[in-house]
Amino acid sequence: MKKYQYFLFDWDGCLVNTLSVWMNAYKNVFSDFHVSVAERDIVDNMFGDWNGASKFGITDVASFNKKIVECVSANMANVQLYPGVFESLQKIKEKKKKIAIISLSKRNVVLPVLERLSLSSFVDLVLTEEDILHHKPHPEVVEKALFRLKGNKFESVVIGDTEKDILLGKNAGIDSIVFYPTQNKMYYKESKLKSLKPTHFMRNFLDILKFV
Numbered sequence: 001m002k003k004y005q006y007f008l009f010d011w012d013g014c015l016v017n018t019l020s021v022w023m024n025a026y027k028n029v030f031s032d033f034h035v036s037v038a039e040r041d042i043v044d045n046m047f048g049d050w051n052g053a054s055k056f057g058i059t060d061v062a063s064f065n066k067k068i069v070e071c072v073s074a075n076m077a078n079v080q081l082y083p084g085v086f087e088s089l090q091k092i093k094e095k096k097k098k099i100a101i102i103s104l105s106k107r108n109v110v111l112p113v114l115e116r117l118s119l120s121s122f123v124d125l126v127l128t129e130e131d132i133l134h135h136k137p138h139p140e141v142v143e144k145a146l147f148r149l150k151g152n153k154f155e156s157v158v159i160g161d162t163e164k165d166i167l168l169g170k171n172a173g174i175d176s177i178v179f180y181p182t183q184n185k186m187y188y189k190e191s192k193l194k195s196l197k198p199t200h201f202m203r204n205f206l207d208i209l210k211f212v
Helices: 019-032 039-045 052-056 061-074 085-094 107-116 140-149 163-172 190-195 205-211
Strands: 006-009 098-102 125-127 156-160 175-179 200-202
Touching: 006 140, 019 039, 019 061, 039 052, 052 061, 061 107, 085 098, 085 205, 098 140, 107 125, 125 140, 140 156, 140 163, 156 163, 163 175, 163 190, 175 205, 200 205
Parallel strands: 006 098, 006 156, 098 125, 156 175, 175 200
Antiparallel strands: none
């Protein structure tokens, strides 16, 4: 089993169980803008795309996104890690491996939760939407993370829950691990994720320890 030195984690839907928070925020804010959008369309067009609202006729995307961030932030107090995340990150750090969070969320959404859930001491680098010009699956965020960590692609892996995370790994030339917990089944189809041929596929987060 290949071992990795640099672990690049997606945030929402991978480390923290927040997909329902984002879904509810999008539904509420779309309603405020008097636009009706199906949940499937929200997943396909809004998750991970801060310009997604323009696809549904929203002209003031900045105001829309501001409301999304406010709505999400107001409901982050009770979100929790997926089972096995804390223990896994702790073990990775004990092995003196490097951990980065590479998220398309806003920094002011990620950092308070990171602190509240006591993960800050495990994480060497946090890159959020404000730190990049090109969103996933463009490889910029991986390249920037490895530059700052002084890492190399052969010893690196991106871990995420979406098609974009798999394609990010492919575009960046590094391995990928899909995390597919039961909670995510209503948002992403297993067959679709597997069709993109991630390097590894896991349902239990603790399985990541096989690669440490």
